[in-house]
Amino acid sequence: MIKDQTTMKPWKLSVSIIIVSIIIVSIIIVSILLVAQYILTFFVFKLPGWPLLQWAGWGIWVLALAFGFGPIFILRQKGGVAKGKSYVETTRLVDTSLYAIVRHPQYLSGILFNLVLMLLAQHWLVALLGVISAVLIWLDIQTADQDGIEKFGDEYRQYIQRVPQINFLLGIFRLAKRKKAAGINNL
16 A cells, blocks of 8 residues: 555655665666776777686676566566556566566676676776676665565565575576476476
């Protein structure tokens, strides 16, 4: 149930404004760090590096693309999004497809892109910016989980128990285990 802001206590409204401000500032910082990483990677990519790590970076980049763009289509199709609204404005909890593997595929994509840039550039400054950016993304994930609990309640709490935040290897293992327990042999 959504409370009318006029009936909220002033301190609760202040805390809400502070939380929203922190989220906005962290998103801005993450964006700046990612842009800085992109620019630095462009300039230092041709430096001598370990080719195997660079190839691993390209492979992870493909994985990051799937986790980054997949939710746009999945949430529109299964999330009960009203026509003309953003794909993130869901009215139903989506716990299938990528969302059966991780709860936050787009955040995972952001962290993977940080890793990709570190592997491609192999430069200490890119790595430092990537770690800071990944930590800030992880902090945003904690807020997203709280928002999910507020929006979907116990259904989201159960979802938290079944599906990891961003550990896709654990998510694939748990999904296979659930499907096996349900008697479904194929993924």
